[in-house]
Amino acid sequence: MRPDHPIVLITGASSGFGAATARLLAAQGCHLALGARRVERVQALADELAKAHGIRTFAGAVDTRHTASVDTFVAEAAEALGGLHVLVANAGLASGTFKLWETPDEDLEAMMRTNVEGVVKTIRAGLPHLRKAGWGHIFFIGSVAGHQAYEGGGVYCASKHGVKAMAQSLRLEVCGEPIRVTSVDPGLAETEFSNVRLKDDSKAKAVYQGMTPLSGGDVAECIRWCLALPDHVNIDELIVKPTDQGSAFKVHRKA
Template identity: 75%
Template sequence: MRPEHPVVLITGASSGFGEAMARALAAEGFHLALGARRLDRVQALAEELAEAHGVKTYAAAVDVQDSASVDAFTAGAAQALGGIHVLIANAGLASGTFKMWETPDADLEAMVRTNIEGVVKTVRAGLPHLRKAGWGHVFFIGSVAGHQPYEGGSVYCGTKFAVKAMAQSLRLEVNGEQIRVTSVDPGMAETEFSTVRLKDDNKAEAVYKGVKPLSAHDVAECVRWCLMLPDHVNIDQMLVKCVDQASAQKVHRRA
């Protein structure tokens, strides 16, 4: 059965979707395990939310590319908070807009190791704790890029198609257990995503010019809503875009 105050583990919690999810779920009374490479940010966020909402929090550095780091973060969270009930495999990135044959090794490895390997490592480390509790929910944070490929995104799109496949496979693999599996797949959302991808603030700003994109709060609300539904209800997949975006590449821009 669902515990009174489930423990939620979030990777990539220092900013963007991860931070917004932490804020939304703390307001609902969920205890939080927050992990990111930027330890100072997750520590400050954990302290803020604990004070504001009276929830228990745990913050630690985690690099999802490294199995030992993920295992240590997960074990530390479970010990500090008494278990884990919800996994949000949020850490992910895009690096560059290269054609496949142009993609440098560093960008290729960053995307594959974070978006695919990091998700597997997070679920692999956390799932035993959900099974032990007898109730759980796993969230994959995908992308419209996992539904519609586009030029300059061959590797990134490939990783997000993989995330979609992993979510669908896990849903089959845990069928019969009281563990829900949801993939939340956002379209254009204004976070640090484009700054990280393009490595240029002006180019990143131009991505959203003339458009009202999704916010991190909007995506967090999707996660919160799925999580708050009755336990027999599973939202397998949620593809969410702003009104101005009709597809991965068709976007209406106002003058």
């Protein structure tokens, strides 16, 4: 049975989609377990939201590339908050714009271990708590790159195609249980994503010049809406792009 105030675990909650989702769901009365490698950021956010909305929060360090880190974070969050109902497997990144044969091991491993392995580890650790609670919702954060490949994004696109496949597989595997599975797949969104990918703030800013990108809050609203729907409704896949973006590689830019 759906609780009045679900307990939501979010990875990658220190910025971008994760932080925006935490803010929006806190305003809805959800209790929050926030994790990221930058633990000081999630701790500050957790403290702020607990004070502003009177919710219970837990903040912890988590590196989703490492099984022990994920298992510890999820277990401590569930113990501190009395269980878990919702998982938002948000931690992810792009690193570089290399042609496939030029991709350094460091960037290859960062994307595949975070975007694919990290999602598996988060769900593997969190799902037993949702089953114990008797009601749950799992969110994958995919990308339009999981639907369309583009030059200079081979490994990142592969990782997001992997996210799409995992979401579709899990949807089948938990069918019949009171657990919904949703993949939210954004297009161009102005967060720290391009700063991390390009390692150059001026180049990152240029990605969004002449067009209006999505914000973290826009993607958070998609998550809030899917979560709020009646229990018999499951949004399997939600592709969301800014109006100025027609595809992964077609963007209208004003002069």
